[in-house]
Amino acid sequence: MSALKIERGASSHSAYDLRDYHAAGEERHTLAVIVDNEAGVLARVIGLFSGRGYNIDSLTVAEVDHTGHTSRITLVTRGTPAVIEQIKAQLSRIIPVHEVHDLTVEGASVERELGLFKVAGTGEKRVEALRISDIFRANVVDSTLESFVFEITGTPEKLDAFAELMRPLGLAEVARTGVAALSRGR
Amino acid sequence: MSRSMTGARMVVEALRDQGVDTVFGYPGGAVLPIYDEIFQQNDIKHILVRHEQGAVHMAEGYARSTGKPGVVLVTSGPGATNAVTGLTDALMDSIPLVVLTGQVPTFMIGTDGFQEADTVGITRPCTKHNWLVNDTDSLAETLHRAFHVATSGRPGPVLIDIPKDVQFATGTYVGPKQIAPPRYQPPRKGDTAAITRLVELMETAERPVFYTGGGVINSGPAASQLLTELVDATGFPVTSTLMGLGAYPASGKNWLGMLGMHGLYEANMAMHGCDLMINLGARFDDRITGRVADFSPGSVKAHVDIDPSSINKVIRVDVPIVGDVGHVLEDLLKIWKARGRKTSPALQQWWAQIEQWRARNCLAYKRSDKLIKPQHALERLEALTAGRDRYITTEVGQHQMWAAQFLHFEGPNRWMTSGGLGTMGYGLPASIGVQVAHPEALVINVAGDASWLMNMQEMGTAVQFRAPVKQFILNNERLGMVRQWQQLLHGERYSQSWSESLPDFVKLAEAFGCKGRQVHEPGDLDDAIREMIDSDCPFILDVLVEKHENCFPMIPSGKPHNEMLLGDEIAADDIGTAIKSDGAVLV
Numbered sequence: 070m071s072a073l074k075i076e077r078g079a080s081s082h083s084a085y086d087l088r089d090y091h092a093a094g095e096e097r098h099t100l101a102v103i104v105d106n107e108a109g110v111l112a113r114v115i116g117l118f119s120g121r122g123y124n125i126d127s128l129t130v131a132e133v134d135h136t137g138h139t140s141r142i143t144l145v146t147r148g149t150p151a152v153i154e155q156i157k158a159q160l161s162r163i164i165p166v167h168e169v170h171d172l173t174v175e176g177a178s179v180e181r182e183l184g185l186f187k188v189a190g191t192g193e194k195r196v197e198a199l200r201i202s203d204i205f206r207a208n209v210v211d212s213t214l215e216s217f218v219f220e221i222t223g224t225p226e227k228l229d230a231f232a233e234l235m236r237p238l239g240l241a242e243v244a245r246t247g248v249a250a251l252s253r254g255r
Numbered sequence: 256m257s258r259s260m261t262g263a264r265m266v267v268e269a270l271r272d273q274g275v276d277t278v279f280g281y282p283g284g285a286v287l288p289i290y291d292e293i294f295q296q297n298d299i300k301h302i303l304v305r306h307e308q309g310a311v312h313m314a315e316g317y318a319r320s321t322g323k324p325g326v327v328l329v330t331s332g333p334g335a336t337n338a339v340t341g342l343t344d345a346l347m348d349s350i351p352l353v354v355l356t357g358q359v360p361t362f363m364i365g366t367d368g369f370q371e372a373d374t375v376g377i378t379r380p381c382t383k384h385n386w387l388v389n390d391t392d393s394l395a396e397t398l399h400r401a402f403h404v405a406t407s408g409r410p411g412p413v414l415i416d417i418p419k420d421v422q423f424a425t426g427t428y429v430g431p432k433q434i435a436p437p438r439y440q441p442p443r444k445g446d447t448a449a450i451t452r453l454v455e456l457m458e459t460a461e462r463p464v465f466y467t468g469g470g471v472i473n474s475g476p477a478a479s480q481l482l483t484e485l486v487d488a489t490g491f492p493v494t495s496t497l498m499g500l501g502a503y504p505a506s507g508k509n510w511l512g513m514l515g516m517h518g519l520y521e522a523n524m525a526m527h528g529c530d531l532m533i534n535l536g537a538r539f540d541d542r543i544t545g546r547v548a549d550f551s552p553g554s555v556k557a558h559v560d561i562d563p564s565s566i567n568k569v570i571r572v573d574v575p576i577v578g579d580v581g582h583v584l585e586d587l588l589k590i591w592k593a594r595g596r597k598t599s600p601a602l603q604q605w606w607a608q609i610e611q612w613r614a615r616n617c618l619a620y621k622r623s624d625k626l627i628k629p630q631h632a633l634e635r636l637e638a639l640t641a642g643r644d645r646y647i648t649t650e651v652g653q654h655q656m657w658a659a660q661f662l663h664f665e666g667p668n669r670w671m672t673s674g675g676l677g678t679m680g681y682g683l684p685a686s687i688g689v690q691v692a693h694p695e696a697l698v699i700n701v702a703g704d705a706s707w708l709m710n711m712q713e714m715g716t717a718v719q720f721r722a723p724v725k726q727f728i729l730n731n732e733r734l735g736m737v738r739q740w741q742q743l744l745h746g747e748r749y750s751q752s753w754s755e756s757l758p759d760f761v762k763l764a765e766a767f768g769c770k771g772r773q774v775h776e777p778g779d780l781d782d783a784i785r786e787m788i789d790s791d792c793p794f795i796l797d798v799l800v801e802k803h804e805n806c807f808p809m810i811p812s813g814k815p816h817n818e819m820l821l822g823d824e825i826a827a828d829d830i831g832t833a834i835k836s837d838g839a840v841l842v
């Protein structure tokens with residue numbers, strides 16, 4: 070799923086591999102990282118993950134405060150609790166990083182992702198695709214006689230489920246934005 | 256005061272405002288405007304190096320011996336890429352550096368212009384932070400921020416890439432006090448509750464040990480003093496990493512010597528057997544911990560570090576304290592005193608145990624009256640320079656470890672060695688940087704034959720700038736440390752680990768315009784060392800030593816502290832089986 074995923078085995082016998090030391094199971098965490106919107110800041114964050122062998126499942130970034138020039142990076146990562154702690158500490162060390170929030174542990178949060186799905190087909194399959202898209206409350210944003218482009222916003226799991234159902238019905242192409250997330254409440 | 260000036264002049268102005276007296280550098284097309292400004296002033300001295308890597312190591316030597324940031328100026332492309340090893344070295348060892356690189360003009364960036372390199376891209380992972388400055392108006396502020404970032408919190412190297420058109424253009428200069436306070440303000444004070452928790456543990460600990468690191472030195476001389484006061488007042492034993500030597504004086508009665516892979520038996524055994532480990536500004540490096548799963552199994556661990564990411568990175572600790580070591584030590588002492596200066600009576604037994612380990616005399620080696628033993632050479636160097644305010648740098652290898660074992664440091668900032676990166680070629684330029692900062696001091700680079708060659712061109716710099724650095728080469732005609740590992744781990748197959756065709760170091764000294772001497776008789780050693788020390792010009796002393804001496808004690812990779820190899824325990828014929836194959840994959 071992630072181009073940056075570095076397989077573990079590579080250095081697992083080295084003194085430098087710290088990963089399976091207090092190893093508990095891996096957890097999935099969603100982090101919100103508030104950064105100065107300056108050149109190279111995304112490269113710093115991504116470089117940290119590739120350089121230290123951490124996983125990135127999903128990453129989104131956009132400027133969220135135009136006057137303060139800050140961007141929000143939403144990052145979904147996996148690791149043992151110790152690795153997750155390291156990731157947060159290492160992110161906080163990057164000079165243009167203002168805040169690091171672990172939405173997975175800091176109370177309830179909502180996660181959304183937008184996906185575009187092109188489904189090509191005719192006849193019964195085409196009808197079935199349209200019927201399922203209705204159940205998923207997908208929007209049809211493009212249509213030809215032989216294809217649809219559906220748009221869905223939802224949790225990553227919902228998008229996965231939709232893709233799964235569309236596959237036998239002629240799923241041709243998928244584009245997903247990655248996760249955006251916010252904590253609930255005030 | 257804001258004034259209008261060119262970007263090139265701003266560079267010199269900002270350096271002056273930051274109190275910089277020395278820049279180590281090498282010119283080229285993309286920094287010519289800045290060199291033109293350097294030419295037209297006298298406040299800042301420029302040391303012309305022979306290779307940009309040398310400039311960075313010199314700046315490191317300067318920084319570590321003064322506590323001030325080192326400053327480097329190099330050109331774009333190859334100038335910048337040559338600086339990369341030094342930057343990585345400084346990042347690993349937390350040395351504050353400000354490195355300025357020239358860049359092709361902004362309108363040519365991305366065109367593969369002559370001597371263009373993506374310098375900020377290349378150096379992003381080997382700097383604490385870096386900047387590409389796109390307009391002259393933001394240059395002064397960036398320069399001041401760079402000094403702030405390099406020296407605040409955990410120090411480190413920063414780099415500013417300055418395109419040539421930005422140097423030529425005119426903009427507004429602002430002084431360091433005119434810029435908005437930087438957002439980056441790492442906390443210095445530790446949490447009082449956590450410090451009090453540590454004091455409580457210290458009051459009842461029966462087998463405590465202080466494990467100190469480079470953080471104590473980086474915190475400034477006051478931290479070393481506070482450490483000494485705390486150690487002496489509590490009566491706890493203290494050991495240090497390679498980077499922290501000198502923070503507690505080696506003549507202090509509680510000193511155990513260095514710990515780690517080639518550390519002293521008593522230091523490592525104390526770490527293994529302690530019930531309270533107090534880590535002050537060290538980072539549980541793998542050279543220190545050995546096998547992590549068996550690291551000091553019975554101890555409660557406290558860790559004081561200014562960098563939160565160091566805490567729980569390798570070893571889970573019980574009492575984490577984020578803060579500047581000096582500040583934390585001050586609070587720690589205050590609280591411990593206020594609560595009645597309590598320690599456990601069991602300390603006496605702990606010391607009795609330590610004395611037994613000490614009696615093992617782990618640095619013992621087979622003496623010789625025919626050959627100079629490297630350990631003996633260092634013992635004589637120590638004896639003949641002790642009592643002088645002496646600065647030591649080293650290269651990387653066996654000689655480095657022997658220097659750490661056999662030379663004694665009484666104060667901070669007197670010992671500069673490449674620890675985290677282990678950079679051969681560090682010592683000679685570093686010694687020049689130290690000498691430039693302390694023109695009257697005795698500065699000695701303890702070198703290996705192979706390492707020394709890696710940056711030997713810098714002898715030209717030493718001669719040009721009359722830096723009378725002493726090059727004490729322990730010449731075993733081997734890549735000694737590599738050879739030792741091959742002997743221990745690879746069936747004595749000495750693949751590419753000997754130095755063939757070594758130069759005649761005495762002639763080399765002459766060729767550079769300084770003095771040299773070779774010594775191979777143990778009887779001539781003292782005289783040779785004296786001649787080196789007394790030389791008022793750079794001096795190379797080529798000490799021909801025993802070629803196949805091994806550096807012990809040694810904790811083989813992947814072994815716990817209590818399974819260290821001691822030199823006199825291993826018979827020559829089973830040395831090749833002393834380390835099991837599962838340890839061989841480790842570095």
Ligand SMILES: Cc1ncc(C[n+]2csc(CCOP(=O)(O)OP(=O)(O)O)c2C)c(N)n1
Nearest residue numbers: 652653654677679703704705706734735736
């Ligand atoms: C730049 C660099 N390349 C390779 C190494 C690996 N290495 C570590 S010690 C060593 C041998 C050093 O030989 P020498 O300087 O003669 O010191 P000795 O061990 O003989 O005292 C080598 C090759 C290194 N540390 N740095």
Ligand SMILES: [Mg+2]
Nearest residue numbers: 703704733735
């Ligand atoms: Mg050698």
